[in-house]
Amino acid sequence: MKAFTQLNGLVCPLDRANVDTDAIIPKQFLKSIKRSGFGPFLFDEWRYTDHGEPDMDCSHRPLNKDFVLNQLRYKNSEVLLARDNFGCGSSREHAPWAIEDYGFRVIIAPSFADIFFSNCFKNGILPIVASADIVAQLFRECFATPGYRLRVDLETQTVRNPAGEWFRFDITPHRKHCLMNGLDEIGLTLQHADAIKAFEQKHRAAQPWLFN
């Protein structure tokens, strides 16, 4: 996993609530057995006017000019600004794979769906929960200011706008540690293999039928 420490990134505003993972990456792309190459198909049905299929060359596909990702001013953005309940629906990790592969490293929203939220941390993406008022302000500033950037710092857990105003966000120490160091969680967990074995033995003695 790529480490994440800080970023001064161009912001892309996706102004709709309840964006589901079917919209983030439609089902036909889930047939892949790889975990890379999903970026060109991010938001496929909103982004293109034709029907996308896996392994398609997207460079000549007809674009939906109205969709925010296709607007020149948001090209190469790295911070996705979103509304409530972002990432709801299916647990598909292909959604954060597509977001990361496209180039986003930070998502800011008033709320996220649980499974999507935890999937982000496994893929070097920092999802930030901000209050509804702050998110509303960021949307206003972003629409009003071409080239609008936000400075995100994981060490100090802060987000700073161009005017120098800032807010602090929460993250668990465990997630922060893993993200800052790009750590493989499996390796960390296996350091506790003895504790897992001891638990398993006790569990098996109490409920042997679970191990049939």
Next chain:
Amino acid sequence: MAGKTLYDKLWESHVVREESDGTCLLYIDRHLLHEVTSPQAFEGMRLSGRKPWRNTSMVAVPDHNTPTNDWDKGIQDPVSRLQVETLDANIKEFGALVYFPFKHANQGIIHVIGPENGTTLPGMTVVCGDSHTSTHGAFGALAHGIGTSEVEHVLATQTLIAKKSRRMLVRIDGQVGKGVTAKDLALAVIGKIGTAGGTGCAIEFSGSAISALSMEGRMTVCNMAIEAGARAGLIAPDEKTAAYLKGRTYAPKGADWDKAVAYWNTLKTDADAVFDSVVELKADEIFPQVTWGTSPEQVLAISDRVPNPAKEADPVKRAGIERALTYMGLTADMPIESIRIDKVFIGSCTNSRIEDLRAAAKIAQGKKKAANVNQVLIVPGSGVVKRQAEAEGLDKIFIAAGFEWREPGCSMCLAMNADRLPAGERCASTSNRNFEGRQGPGGRTHLVSPEMAAAAAIAGHFVDVRTLL
């Protein structure tokens, strides 16, 4: 000190260790796998040279990509075929307790198969790379969906890194009216609390209307917990749970059975336990539900009218309603009953069990599908459900009504196989998500119960199933 909720008990009995910030290592008893969310996890295991911690915890089946007709022709789509064959190869290499490959007599949807084989039991932790894993909470198991990185983590360590959720109680008391099903209860809850209403929570469902449900009905309710934003739904096990499980292949036997049932009887919320939030609904105020929009919370009773965005004050919500009406091709204030449909889908991990098929057959018996309905797909949840339905003659009823009797699988719930909705077509569906493009790009989905879906197939538009009973 306050007592414990069912969720507290399940959580605490699986904590291997806890960090100071509350992050826990949670032991996983049952790991369910399907072909879509597992290949990258197995690939990760292979690259790191790791072996599964306990492969007898694994139950696997291909379900999303498998066709529901012409099984003799195999899987036509080469990309789908490769994904299914990859699961075959991975299970061959890494092992599993149960594996039903494509065309096996017991193949079907993972969330139907788990309980059917007794591989889902009360008191277990159950995970799967699939958000509808919440289904298994109907047995008093702590069950939820995980991402593919977590699938690999569970394969390698038999644990999950997790933090405890908040505890929400949804209590539904009273008796439901005729024609009102578990699906209607679930949709009514989502309509009330919204698709983010349960975010960060594990929802326990209780009350006399929940206790009165069959195990199939309870699975439908817990299945839809994720559509209310809750990773896990829970219902305390009772005598119905034990009766359902007794004699199933992997259910405990002999002395273990008695010991297990005694333990399961302790798996209930203590009388003095406290929830972080409580939502109450009255069963007799819930009527057959139909979604009108592109989110499961956009749901109304059959007797209602499509909402008018002009009446919504919140600008984000108003824009959401307008966008949904445009996508769905509906006009504000039109009666739900006047919405004409093109297709019907009865199936999915929400509503493809034997009870669902019986309910649909009861409505379809002796009738024919309406001329404007171009296809009615009946897709049983598993080979076991299919054979049971055929033994009861349900397939004959469906075929006589002009419905198509298919092979088991996920089918048009998410349209990864060839069963899909063409752009602009409108479907009455017993599945769980009405998102844009879910059943096919441009397709329009209305979520309903099996009874309401069958009734719509006969009438050609939505009808109040209560008038037919």
